[in-house]
Amino acid sequence: MHITIIGSGYVGLVDGACFAETGNNVTCVDVDETKINNLNNGIIPIYEPGLETMVKKNAEQGRLSFSTDIASSVKTADLCFISVGTPPGEDGSADLQYVLAAAKSIAQAIESYTVIVDKSTVPVGTAQKVKELVSSLTKTEFDVVSNPEFLKEGAAISDFMKPDRIVIGAESDRAFEIMRQLYKPFTLTGAPIIEMDPKSAELTKYAANSMLATRISFMNEIANLCDIVGADVDKVRHGMGTDDRIGMRFLFPGIGYGGSCFPKDVKALVKTGKENNYEMSVLQTVENVNAKQKKVLVNKIVSEYGEDLQGKTFAIWGLSFKPKTDDMREAASLEIINALLAKGAKIKATDPVAIEETKKIMGDKIEYFTSTYETLNDADALLLLTEWHEYREPDFDRIKDTLKSPVIFDGRNQYERKVLEKKGYTYYAIGR
Ligand code: NAD
Numbered sequence: 001m002h003i004t005i006i007g008s009g010y011v012g013l014v015d016g017a018c019f020a021e022t023g024n025n026v027t028c029v030d031v032d033e034t035k036i037n038n039l040n041n042g043i044i045p046i047y048e049p050g051l052e053t054m055v056k057k058n059a060e061q062g063r064l065s066f067s068t069d070i071a072s073s074v075k076t077a078d079l080c081f082i083s084v085g086t087p088p089g090e091d092g093s094a095d096l097q098y099v100l101a102a103a104k105s106i107a108q109a110i111e112s113y114t115v116i117v118d119k120s121t122v123p124v125g126t127a128q129k130v131k132e133l134v135s136s137l138t139k140t141e142f143d144v145v146s147n148p149e150f151l152k153e154g155a156a157i158s159d160f161m162k163p164d165r166i167v168i169g170a171e172s173d174r175a176f177e178i179m180r181q182l183y184k185p186f187t188l189t190g191a192p193i194i195e196m197d198p199k200s201a202e203l204t205k206y207a208a209n210s211m212l213a214t215r216i217s218f219m220n221e222i223a224n225l226c227d228i229v230g231a232d233v234d235k236v237r238h239g240m241g242t243d244d245r246i247g248m249r250f251l252f253p254g255i256g257y258g259g260s261c262f263p264k265d266v267k268a269l270v271k272t273g274k275e276n277n278y279e280m281s282v283l284q285t286v287e288n289v290n291a292k293q294k295k296v297l298v299n300k301i302v303s304e305y306g307e308d309l310q311g312k313t314f315a316i317w318g319l320s321f322k323p324k325t326d327d328m329r330e331a332a333s334l335e336i337i338n339a340l341l342a343k344g345a346k347i348k349a350t351d352p353v354a355i356e357e358t359k360k361i362m363g364d365k366i367e368y369f370t371s372t373y374e375t376l377n378d379a380d381a382l383l384l385l386t387e388w389h390e391y392r393e394p395d396f397d398r399i400k401d402t403l404k405s406p407v408i409f410d411g412r413n414q415y416e417r418k419v420l421e422k423k424g425y426t427y428y429a430i431g432r
Helices: 010-021 033-040 051-060 070-075 097-109 126-137 156-161 173-186 198-229 233-241 262-275 281-293 296-305 332-342 355-365 396-402 417-422
Strands: 002-006 025-029 064-067 079-082 114-118 142-146 166-169 193-196 313-317 346-350 381-384 407-410 426-428
Touching: 002 010, 002 070, 002 097, 010 025, 010 051, 010 064, 010 156, 025 070, 033 064, 051 064, 051 156, 064 070, 070 097, 079 097, 097 114, 097 126, 114 126, 114 173, 126 142, 126 198, 142 166, 142 173, 142 198, 166 173, 166 198, 173 193, 193 198, 198 233, 198 262, 198 281, 262 281, 296 332, 296 381, 296 407, 296 426, 313 332, 332 346, 332 355, 346 355, 417 426
Parallel strands: 002 025, 002 079, 025 064, 079 114, 114 142, 166 193, 313 346, 313 381, 381 407, 407 426
Antiparallel strands: none
């Protein structure tokens, strides 16, 4: 099939590469000329494991191309995917301006029946809005489908190639049939295609992300209580997660959830509730708990050193909102760094891939290092903020020799208190 993907970011580029991988003819378009020029020169704008190889292979074989010319790419497409950003507006609702702009470009260009697919995470009723907008601009036949994306950054390619399920919300058999055909290669391992109406599909995506965010905030509260009463959240997590009604996943406490999806999707669902005169009280609390959790590590630092951190230097390992990505959107590290800078501290930071993205936000307010251990020179303590594999089993003797004093604030519960205390460390973790 001929596919045009509008918006070549974390989702659009991965989806485009994976659709090309299964033999489709894909054009990824974007309004960002630099991004498209870079892609045409083999430069991949984001860090995502396996993406570069897949993009280059499919581009070389002529199945994947990049363009800023939306109109000519749309004309020849059987399907047009909208995968532009839906950032939170000031009131928390999803800002639909990019989705509607993309829909308008499609409407102005289509010349024969086209399936328009909302891939972006969009509030209930958006497929209907897109349908009304496109109808007002063209007489050409089309269908609008909601097909939310469930990939995880850091494992995006394998999530897309081997999905747990594919959700399709459509109103016509013709659209359902084209979508079934498109996704057939991705269902050979038995993953179901779950068909529904567009509104239910739209809500499914928000409900899934909000459930995961709820588990995280719930565990963060349990961890905070563990800290107060002297229990160990790791033991509690194991004890409860082995109940197969609960399961072990998404039960890790930490420094609060971040990233481009959970914070904005929880906010947007709360807003959808409000717009429909319904208070989403659980999710409102999930958000409040998360905002508080982003301060927990700083509070522990203040308990060790006091409110005034002038003259103190902290070494940070890990900046991205989670491992295996360079995405810094809503990363908890940013809030922690800003809080420490405001109290007069100096920050030295490293990350395997997110230094360039962090520089765009923090500039020269902090010092950056590519070497994990050089980051520790002259620092009063180490803060572990992202659980990259390479930070899991570090050389604790070397860390102790390099730091001014052996203190670790472990925001991801990666290390063993007993081991560290035996080596003479002061060790802070979350709920244990
Ligand atoms: P992104 O910011 O990485 O990419 C969006 C791209 O769209 C940008 O390159 C931008 O230049 C381009 N764009 C904006 N307006 C355009 C227009 N009118 N025409 C062409 N291009 C345009 O965003 P993302 O992380 O890929 O997210 C896209 C959507 O997918 C969001 O709704 C997000 O919630 C959802 N989603 C994201 C993830 C994720 O892990 N990032 C996972 C699932 C769903």
